[in-house]
Amino acid sequence: MSDSEIAVRAVGLVRDFGDVRAVDGINLEIRPGEIYGFLGPNGAGKSTVVRMLTTLLAPTRGQAWVRGMNVVERPGDVRLAIGVALQEAGLDARMTGREVLVTQGRLFGLSGAEIRRRISELSNIIDIGAIDRLVGTYSGGMARRLDLAAALMHNPKVLFLDEPTTGLDPSGRMRVWEEVRRLNRDMGMTLFLTTQYLEEADSLADRVGIINVGRLVAEGAPSALKRSIGTDVVSAHVDGDTDAACDALRDIEGVSAVDRFDQEIRVSTANGSAVLSPVALALDRVGVTVTELALRTPTLDDVFLDVTGTRLDAHPERASS
Amino acid sequence: MTAAPEHSGPVGVAGNTAGTGDMIVARPAGFWRDIGSIAIRSIRQLPRDVEFIGPALLIPLFFLVVNVGSLQDIADFTSIEIDYKAFQLPVAIVFAVTGVTRAFALVLNIQEGYFDRLMLTPVSRRALLLGHMAADFVLVIALTIPVIALGFIIGVRFPTGPLGVLVFVLLAAFWGVAYTGIPYSIALKTGNPGAVNSSFLIFFPFAFLTTAYLPREAMTGWLGQIAQYNPVTYLLGGLRSLFVGWQWTELSKALLAILGLAIFSQMLAFRALAGRVRQK
Numbered sequence: 130m131s132d133s134e135i136a137v138r139a140v141g142l143v144r145d146f147g148d149v150r151a152v153d154g155i156n157l158e159i160r161p162g163e164i165y166g167f168l169g170p171n172g173a174g175k176s177t178v179v180r181m182l183t184t185l186l187a188p189t190r191g192q193a194w195v196r197g198m199n200v201v202e203r204p205g206d207v208r209l210a211i212g213v214a215l216q217e218a219g220l221d222a223r224m225t226g227r228e229v230l231v232t233q234g235r236l237f238g239l240s241g242a243e244i245r246r247r248i249s250e251l252s253n254i255i256d257i258g259a260i261d262r263l264v265g266t267y268s269g270g271m272a273r274r275l276d277l278a279a280a281l282m283h284n285p286k287v288l289f290l291d292e293p294t295t296g297l298d299p300s301g302r303m304r305v306w307e308e309v310r311r312l313n314r315d316m317g318m319t320l321f322l323t324t325q326y327l328e329e330a331d332s333l334a335d336r337v338g339i340i341n342v343g344r345l346v347a348e349g350a351p352s353a354l355k356r357s358i359g360t361d362v363v364s365a366h367v368d369g370d371t372d373a374a375c376d377a378l379r380d381i382e383g384v385s386a387v388d389r390f391d392q393e394i395r396v397s398t399a400n401g402s403a404v405l406s407p408v409a410l411a412l413d414r415v416g417v418t419v420t421e422l423a424l425r426t427p428t429l430d431d432v433f434l435d436v437t438g439t440r441l442d443a444h445p446e447r448a449s450s
Numbered sequence: 451m452t453a454a455p456e457h458s459g460p461v462g463v464a465g466n467t468a469g470t471g472d473m474i475v476a477r478p479a480g481f482w483r484d485i486g487s488i489a490i491r492s493i494r495q496l497p498r499d500v501e502f503i504g505p506a507l508l509i510p511l512f513f514l515v516v517n518v519g520s521l522q523d524i525a526d527f528t529s530i531e532i533d534y535k536a537f538q539l540p541v542a543i544v545f546a547v548t549g550v551t552r553a554f555a556l557v558l559n560i561q562e563g564y565f566d567r568l569m570l571t572p573v574s575r576r577a578l579l580l581g582h583m584a585a586d587f588v589l590v591i592a593l594t595i596p597v598i599a600l601g602f603i604i605g606v607r608f609p610t611g612p613l614g615v616l617v618f619v620l621l622a623a624f625w626g627v628a629y630t631g632i633p634y635s636i637a638l639k640t641g642n643p644g645a646v647n648s649s650f651l652i653f654f655p656f657a658f659l660t661t662a663y664l665p666r667e668a669m670t671g672w673l674g675q676i677a678q679y680n681p682v683t684y685l686l687g688g689l690r691s692l693f694v695g696w697q698w699t700e701l702s703k704a705l706l707a708i709l710g711l712a713i714f715s716q717m718l719a720f721r722a723l724a725g726r727v728r729q730k
Contacts, residue, residue: 183570208572209476219567221559223495235487236571238477247474263498279567283476 134197136161136287136319137182141191144177144343151177153343154191159321159336161286164313166334166351167323168429170441174343175323176216179291182321183213195287209237212285216292216323218276222265226255226275229264230282237283244282251278254308270301277305281312287319288312294329302329309333327429327441339433346436355427358435359385361401362427363408365394369417377411390440392420395431476572484574488581492552493588499555503589506550510597514542518604521663533693539601540689541662543618544682546597547590547626548657549650552582553633560641560726575727579634579719583627590626594619606693614692617701624708625685629653631715638722656682681707 137159144152152174159165167175180186182193184204193200195207220229227248234244248260255278256271264272273293280288290309294302310333312318324330330337331351339347339354347354367374371389378387378396383404386397398404401424412419433441479487496503522534559565568578598615608614633649640646659673660682669677677683688704691697 185566185569205478205572208570209478211570213567213570215563215566217563219563219565221495221555221562221564223498223555223558224491228491228494232487232491233567233571236479236484236568236573238479238483238572239474243474276567284474285476 134161135159135194136163137165137193137195137321139178139182139191139193142178142181142188142193143190144174144181144186145189151343152181152188155340155343155345157193157338157345159319161319162313162317164309164320164322164333164335166330166337167321167340168325168327168330168337168433168441169323169340170325173340175325175340176291177343178340179213179215179289179321179323183211183289184208209283210286212280212283212288214273214276214280214288214290214293216295218269218272220264220272220276220279222263224264225262226260226264226267229275229279230255230260233279233282239283247282247284251281254278254281254304270297273297273301274304277308284316285318287321290320290322292323292325294324294326306333325441327433331429337429339429339436341433341437347432351429354429354432358427358431359397360399360426361397362425362431363396363398363401363405364421364423364425365396365408365412365419366392366421367394367412367417367419368392370415371417373415374412374417377415378408381407381411386435388434388438390434395434397427397431397435401425478572481574481577484577485581485584488573488577489584489588492555492582492585495552495555496585496589496592502554503550503593506546507593507596510542510546510593511600513545514538514597514600514604517541517663533606535601535604536606536693537690539597539606540618540622540686542597542601543594543622543689544625544685545657546593547622548629548653549633550590550593550626551586551630551633552589553630553637553646553649554643556582556634557637557641557643557646560637561643565726569727575723576720578727579638579723582634583630586630587623587627590623591619594622608692609695610692614696618689618692621685621688621701621704621708625711628708628712629715631712631717631719635715635718635722638719638726641726656680661686681711683707 135158137157139155139157142152142155143150155178167178169175177186181188182195182200184200184207187201196210198206198210200207224232230248230251231244234247239247254274256274259267259271264275267275273296277290277293293309294305297305306329309320309322313320322333334351336349337351337354338345349357371392371394374394375387375389378384378394381404383400384396384398388395396404396408405424409419409422430441517538518535556565559568598619608618610617632652633646636649637646659676660680661669661677666674666677666683684703684707688701691700
């Protein structure tokens with residue numbers, strides 16, 4: 130595929146802030162019409178990558194292109210092709226929703242008639258009844274949806290959404306998910322979506338890139354990533370000597386991997402039902418108390434644990450990445 | 451790395467979210483339309499900023515009434531060739547138009563993230579500043595009107611007629627816009643509303659170490675020396691000349707003072723803008 134046929138491409142993207150390396154050699158290749166989920170904990174470097182791909186931040190090293198246009202050499206052209214909703218809704222509290230959208234449309238060269246049409250078309254996202262109210266009176270969810278509508282005013286080819294559902298209630302989250310699917314299905318829009326929610330990446334993304342400490346540690350379709358660590362997972366929460374328990378579990382026939390996270394032991398296997406009893410017996414033999422034992426299919430969190438040695442939801446820092 | 455926006459043509463997507471198949475094409479709006487869009491947006495917000503505009507209007511009215519009331523009798527012993535009310539009206543006007551800018555709105559936009567949203571559009575970066583300054587021009591003209599109206603009420607008259615009033619307003623407005631470069635440079639450099647709020651303090655020495663209360667001939671010592679180098683002295687001189695007649699020398703000096711301030715402050719502002727919009 131040539132550069133112009135790739136929606137987003139990054140090669141060796143590095144970004145330093147002083148002595149801190151926030152992004153460390155990211156390579157990406159996202160096809161047109163793809164929903165790409167960028168999954169990682171807070172502080173992993175997701176937002177920094179987005180800011181570089183959307184022309185707000187220059188890479189320290191490496192290069193990136195959007196639809197074949199270099200983000201540093203042709204930022205103006207890149208901006209015409211992309212829509213962006215950053216992590217914090219970038220809105221002016223002293224403007225009305227309509228003024229935000231009109232200003233956005235005018236700056237993208239849309240005529241008055243085009244702006245009116247787009248506002249009407251975007252009414253499924255925004256709360257049309259509140260469109261003439263000041264943004265400062267909006268709830269968090271309303272502001273996020275207005276921000277998304279502003280990003281869509283000019284019908285971008287590639288849409289970057291930086292944690293679009295963080296802070297939304299479940300119904301607001303579902304509305305955003307549905308809109309993301311619809312934009313991709315009906316418009317063929319390419320979406321680059323960062324998230325810290327496993328289910329969001331799993332549910333929406335055609336492919337997922339897992340980022341940790343500035344590095345891309347795994348990439349692939351969610352189903353393929355989950356398959357890579359086994360068909361089934363036996364999860365046991367235990368009290369007692371987990372090291373001895375892990376050693377005992379590794380000896381069981383059919384077990385492909387044993388991982389431990391605090392008091393949870395995770396056994397990856399191709400046949401969960403066949404190893405469930407041996408696992409229970411082995412744990413009993415080493416004298417640990419089993420508080421919970423479950424057989425389930427792997428999740429992206431298991432993938433994250435597998436590649437980083439830590440759980441995605443174990444990262445305490447909630448600051449912007 | 452500096453990254454001026456470069457556009458090679460429109461970029462669009464066939465269809466829309468409703469899927470009608472029509473073409474919406476994103477394209478650069480053009481420099482003047484960009485300025486207009488930013489200015490209109492900024493002007494629309496003016497009535498919502500009463501807490502900001504209110505004091506900016508009350509302070510000059512207060513100064514005019516208090517200064518005239520308290521100093522008029524003393525002024526009779528000086529060499530002021532015009533009525534002291536007319537002598538004080540330019541001072542009130544200068545207070546009305548100096549430091550009253552949309553820089554505070556801009557710095558809030560930086561804090562709220564809306565500035566980033568603007569940066570993600572193909573808008574001309576210079577238009578981001580010039581659009582706000584265009585709104586400032588409208589604002590300062592609006593602020594001069596009640597002050598001049600009060601001047602008329604207390605008996606000030608322009609022998610230069612309506613044209614003199616117009617020149618009076620325009621000189622004040624150009625001065626006001628020229629000064630805006632300083633608060634804008636602080637806003638863009640710091641992104642801190644507190645710093646922008648304090649920027650008016652920079653004007654205080656200029657406002658008082660000048661001919662605000664007495665003509666220069668009546669000033670002695672260091673104050674007279676400083677006033678000689680203070681551009682506000684020449685601005686006041688030009689404005690006051692309109693109460694005498696068409697004194698082209700005084701008007702030219704006022705224009706030069708405005709020009710000098712504009713070059714200095716706008717250079718600071720556009721340099722700060724370049725730093726703020728650069729992909730760092």
